[in-house]
Amino acid sequence: QTLNPYYQGIAEEVSYDTIYNRLQTFENFGNKGLSSQGLKNTAKWIIYFYTNLGFTDIKVDTFIYSGNQLYNIIITKIGTEYPNKYFIIDGHYDAANCPGTDDNGSGTVIVMEVARLLKDINTKYSIKFIHFTGEESGFIGSHYYVNNTVIPQNMDILLLLNVDMVGGTAGMTNDIIKCERDEAGQSQNNATSYAYTDTLATLTSLYSSMQTEISNAYGSDYMPFEQNGEIITGYYEYNENPYNHTSGDILIHMDPLSVKELTKAATGATLYFSQAFNASIINKDNIKNTHIQLFPNPSNNVLYINSDKNIYFTLTNLIGEKIIDSIYVRKGQQTINIKSISSGSYFYMFTNEDNKFEGSGKLLIK
Numbered sequence: 001q002t003l004n005p006y007y008q009g010i011a012e013e014v015s016y017d018t019i020y021n022r023l024q025t026f027e028n029f030g031n032k033g034l035s036s037q038g039l040k041n042t043a044k045w046i047i048y049f050y051t052n053l054g055f056t057d058i059k060v061d062t063f064i065y066s067g068n069q070l071y072n073i074i075i076t077k078i079g080t081e082y083p084n085k086y087f088i089i090d091g092h093y094d095a096a097n098c099p100g101t102d103d104n105g106s107g108t109v110i111v112m113e114v115a116r117l118l119k120d121i122n123t124k125y126s127i128k129f130i131h132f133t134g135e136e137s138g139f140i141g142s143h144y145y146v147n148n149t150v151i152p153q154n155m156d157i158l159l160l161l162n163v164d165m166v167g168g169t170a171g172m173t174n175d176i177i178k179c180e181r182d183e184a185g186q187s188q189n190n191a192t193s194y195a196y197t198d199t200l201a202t203l204t205s206l207y208s209s210m211q212t213e214i215s216n217a218y219g220s221d222y223m224p225f226e227q228n229g230e231i232i233t234g235y236y237e238y239n240e241n242p243y244n245h246t247s248g249d250i251l252i253h254m255d256p257l258s259v260k261e262l263t264k265a266a267t268g269a270t271l272y273f274s275q276a277f278n279a280s281i282i283n284k285d286n287i288k289n290t291h292i293q294l295f296p297n298p299s300n301n302v303l304y305i306n307s308d309k310n311i312y313f314t315l316t317n318l319i320g321e322k323i324i325d326s327i328y329v330r331k332g333q334q335t336i337n338i339k340s341i342s343s344g345s346y347f348y349m350f351t352n353e354d355n356k357f358e359g360s361g362k363l364l365i366k
């Protein structure tokens, strides 16, 4: 894999404040044990989040376990080329009778933010964003989903990425994340999991500042999938939080900055695995580097680009086809002839000599 500047531009939209505030909200719901009101309120909050964003395929799988009514929340986004093949990113939102801000508010907010960023992006594979319940009671929710949906529907799963407890430990340097591969259980699905996990590690270092360590998958919601022969991978924190499963599993004992960083990684990975191809989320002028100017916009015959460094300019149409592919723009003011390009809406993107994203926006050609 090489860095895709378009994916990077989307991953860079992850903001620390958003992640921090969402973790705080999650924490404020209090204990999230199976019979708690906190668990129900968290479910409502998650459902409202997706409804409010405009997702239309939101399924609340309701079932009874041990006298408690429980909810798996499944959001589906349909792919353009392989609508019946799913990339799944999941995280459980229940906790072990505590707030569970790290285990697993961290995974919960990551799944939410990846979904928000990908909502208007076209992907070739379908994506399911799943918030499981009952993980801490023995993968109750994921078992239920595999037995009642995956198996009866013979669901075709490309890969499941499980995000569970990734917020690290306050006061430590949390710049390493474990990428988990399937080393046990069914053996016929291990090799593919190894390959995907290597890819996940590469993508993680491309789209975030996190370093990676390969580890084994165990003890989380991917296990019922693994037992069904599916291909799994996962993220798990390197510095294990000492407050895990206690009332001390709260924001001040973890590292929200590492959650923000890992959200970028998960965004890049989801874009890559689902084969995202449309730049439609970039619907406004959002050049990050104010030292690059492009004008006039709208334009007809010629474009001017002012830049204080050497850059590359790429222009794509609305379905992601490259009209101008990475032409070199020397620093200073340069002109680009666009006379031969038919009128319509386009996306432009600037990258630097290290192939890093510098900015992007919409261009109207008259």
Ligand SMILES: [Zn+2]
Binding pocket: 092, 103, 104, 135, 164, 165
């Ligand atoms: Zn967990």
